[in-house]
Amino acid sequence: MDNDRAFMLSHTFLLKSVKPFGEGLWQPGASGAPWRSDAAEPTADDCVCSIAIFTEEPGTIDLDGTSVSLSKGSAIQLRSGGRFSVQSGSGSATGRLAGWLVEFFVFRFGDSRPIAGGFPLLPYHQEIAVHPFAALCSVVDRITRTADGYDDPTALRKQAALLELLALLMENQQRSHMLDNAAAAVKRAISYVRDHYTEPLTVEQLASIAGVGRWQFSELFRRLTGKRPLDYINTIRLNRAKELLLLTDDPLREIAQSVGFRDEYYFNRKFSRMFGCAPKSFARSGKTAASRQPLLPAAKQARVRSSLTGEPSRLVVCGGILGDVLSLGVKPLGAELAVMGRQVVYRDKLAGILDVGIGGDADTIAALQPDLVLLEKEGVAASHFQSAAAPVVSFRRTExxxxxxxxxxxxxxxxxxxxxxxxxxEDAASSMWNRLRSRIGTGETATVLVQIGVQLFVMGNRGLAATLYHPRGFSSSEGAAKLAEGSERFREITAEQLPGYDGDRLFLLFSGDERSKREARQLTETSAWQSLHAFRSGNIHMTEAKWNYDDSLTRGQLLPVLPHILSSRI
Incomplete structure (x- = not known):
C-alpha cells in the first residue's frame, strides 16, 4: 500500500481518448509511431494505458486469442500494444454499444515522455467488478460527456474524471483481493465440513475456523456452494445416508447417527423433504437384488482388491459405469466397447481394454478369467455371466x-x-458456475433434448442435465422436472409435444457426425421449434451427444467445455 501511495505522489496522468465499443478489431495505439527514433526507447503502443469498461451489457473480449467473459458493470486493463476484439452480450460483434475504451498516458513528474508498461496499480487482463454500479456510471458519464468546444475547464473535468475512475477501480480491486483471501479461508472451512460432517457443527464454529465474521462467512459460503452453511452440511449428511440406505441393512437410527444426525425423527423429516420419500421407503424401492446382499464376502473382497492392482486389472465392466471405474484409477481387462467406445469423450483411455461385445458376451468374458464383473444393465440377470465363475455386482442406471x-x-x-x-x-462445478453468473438469469430453466436419427428424446435429471441443474446454474423446465420426479431417465417425444418441454434454454444433442448435425439444424427450422420461447429468445445450444453419458469421467471433462457450449447458439 505504501508503494501504491508513493507511485501516485510521483506520477501524473493524461487522458488520450475515449472510444465506444463497436464492431471490428481494436488495436490500442495503432499508429506505431515511436516517441523518438532510438529503437531502444518505448514506442507509442507501449506507452498507452487502456481500460475497457462494460457499462451497457455483459460481453466477451478476445485478448490475443484468449477469451474473457465480463459482466455488466466491470472493467479490465488491456496489455499495452496488444490486440483485442469485443463481442456484445448478444453473442456477436454487431456494433451494439457495450461499453467504452479509455486510453491515457502516465508520466513521471519532471519527464516529458510517458512511461511504458501500462498502469501498474491495476492487474492486466483480470476482470474488476465495480460496486456500486451507479458510481461507475457516474464517472463514465463525466469522462465520456461531450461539450461544444474543448476548453480548459472541460479538459480539466475530464482529467478529474480519469483520476476518479482509476481510484474507483483501485478500491474495487483491493476489496476484491480481500474477498479472495476471505473466500480461500471459507474454502478451507468447506473442506473441514467434508471431513467432519459426522461431528456436531455450527456456523459460529466454521466462521471461527475460517477467521471470517459470521455474516461475511455465510454470504461467501452461499456464493461458493449455492447453499447456506447448515443446508450444505445437511446435504452432505443426507447424501451419505442415501448411500448407506442403498448399500447396507443398518437400522435407521444407526445410519442417522453415523452421518451426524443425533435425532432420528429430525433426520427422517429432512430426508423426506429433500428426496420426496421417507428413508425406509427409499431403501425398499432403491435397493437392487445385488445390493440387498453383502457385495462380497470379506475374504473374497480382499482377494479381489489385491488382484486389481495391475494394468489392466482382472476386472470386466459392462455398461456406462466404465467411466466411473477409470476415474478411480483402475483399468479393467475388458469392457463393452462396441458402440460406447466410439462415442465417449475418454477414448484416449481405452487402449489395452478388450471389447467384450454388446451386452457382454459370456464366453468372451469367461476366457478373460476375471475376478469381478461390474454390470450396469437393466433387465439382464447376473446369471448371464455364470460361466465367468466370478462375482457379479450390478448397479441401476438411475442411481x-x-x-x-x-x-x-x-x-x-x-x-x-x-x-x-x-x-x-464439487469445487470445479461451483467455480465454473460462479464464472458464468453474469451469463445466466436468476431462475432460468433448461431442457436437454437428444436427436437420434428421426427420433427425439427429452432427458430427465441424467447425463448433461445432471450438470446443468445446479443451485448456481439452471433449474429444470416443468416438463423435464416431471420426468425426474417419475425417475424416468428419458422419454421419446414428437415435435407436437415440444411446447410441454419448453424452457428458457434448450440444449439439443446430436450424434456427432456432420449428417446428424445437419439433421439437428434442419429440425430447428421447423415451425414446431420456431414457436418455442427458447428459440425466439435465441437460446438454443447445440452440442454432441457424447456429453450425455452419465459417468463421473464424462462429467469431469464436461465442466471446462460447458462455457463454450453456452456461448454457441443457433
Missing part, C-alpha cells in the same frame, strides 16, 4: 453417480480416490 462411484470404490479399495474425485468435482 446417483456419487452413490454408484462410492459403491464401486468400496469394491475396488479406492474409497480415498472416490472422496477426492467428489470433492474436486
Amino acid at each position: 446417483d453417480v456419487t452413490v454408484r462411484l462410492r459403491a464401486i470404490a468400496a469394491l475396488l479399495g479406492a474409497e480415498r480416490e472416490a472422496d477426492e474425485w467428489i470433492a474436486r468435482h
Whole structure:
C-alpha cells in the first residue's frame, strides 16, 4: 500500500481518448509511431494505458486469442500494444454499444515522455467488478460527456474524471483481493465440513475456523456452494445416508447417527423433504437384488482388491459405469466397447481394454478369467455371466453417480480416490458456475433434448442435465422436472409435444457426425421449434451427444467445455 501511495505522489496522468465499443478489431495505439527514433526507447503502443469498461451489457473480449467473459458493470486493463476484439452480450460483434475504451498516458513528474508498461496499480487482463454500479456510471458519464468546444475547464473535468475512475477501480480491486483471501479461508472451512460432517457443527464454529465474521462467512459460503452453511452440511449428511440406505441393512437410527444426525425423527423429516420419500421407503424401492446382499464376502473382497492392482486389472465392466471405474484409477481387462467406445469423450483411455461385445458376451468374458464383473444393465440377470465363475455386482442406471462411484470404490479399495474425485468435482462445478453468473438469469430453466436419427428424446435429471441443474446454474423446465420426479431417465417425444418441454434454454444433442448435425439444424427450422420461447429468445445450444453419458469421467471433462457450449447458439 505504501508503494501504491508513493507511485501516485510521483506520477501524473493524461487522458488520450475515449472510444465506444463497436464492431471490428481494436488495436490500442495503432499508429506505431515511436516517441523518438532510438529503437531502444518505448514506442507509442507501449506507452498507452487502456481500460475497457462494460457499462451497457455483459460481453466477451478476445485478448490475443484468449477469451474473457465480463459482466455488466466491470472493467479490465488491456496489455499495452496488444490486440483485442469485443463481442456484445448478444453473442456477436454487431456494433451494439457495450461499453467504452479509455486510453491515457502516465508520466513521471519532471519527464516529458510517458512511461511504458501500462498502469501498474491495476492487474492486466483480470476482470474488476465495480460496486456500486451507479458510481461507475457516474464517472463514465463525466469522462465520456461531450461539450461544444474543448476548453480548459472541460479538459480539466475530464482529467478529474480519469483520476476518479482509476481510484474507483483501485478500491474495487483491493476489496476484491480481500474477498479472495476471505473466500480461500471459507474454502478451507468447506473442506473441514467434508471431513467432519459426522461431528456436531455450527456456523459460529466454521466462521471461527475460517477467521471470517459470521455474516461475511455465510454470504461467501452461499456464493461458493449455492447453499447456506447448515443446508450444505445437511446435504452432505443426507447424501451419505442415501448411500448407506442403498448399500447396507443398518437400522435407521444407526445410519442417522453415523452421518451426524443425533435425532432420528429430525433426520427422517429432512430426508423426506429433500428426496420426496421417507428413508425406509427409499431403501425398499432403491435397493437392487445385488445390493440387498453383502457385495462380497470379506475374504473374497480382499482377494479381489489385491488382484486389481495391475494394468489392466482382472476386472470386466459392462455398461456406462466404465467411466466411473477409470476415474478411480483402475483399468479393467475388458469392457463393452462396441458402440460406447466410439462415442465417449475418454477414448484416449481405452487402449489395452478388450471389447467384450454388446451386452457382454459370456464366453468372451469367461476366457478373460476375471475376478469381478461390474454390470450396469437393466433387465439382464447376473446369471448371464455364470460361466465367468466370478462375482457379479450390478448397479441401476438411475442411481446417483456419487452413490454408484462410492459403491464401486468400496469394491475396488479406492474409497480415498472416490472422496477426492467428489470433492474436486464439487469445487470445479461451483467455480465454473460462479464464472458464468453474469451469463445466466436468476431462475432460468433448461431442457436437454437428444436427436437420434428421426427420433427425439427429452432427458430427465441424467447425463448433461445432471450438470446443468445446479443451485448456481439452471433449474429444470416443468416438463423435464416431471420426468425426474417419475425417475424416468428419458422419454421419446414428437415435435407436437415440444411446447410441454419448453424452457428458457434448450440444449439439443446430436450424434456427432456432420449428417446428424445437419439433421439437428434442419429440425430447428421447423415451425414446431420456431414457436418455442427458447428459440425466439435465441437460446438454443447445440452440442454432441457424447456429453450425455452419465459417468463421473464424462462429467469431469464436461465442466471446462460447458462455457463454450453456452456461448454457441443457433
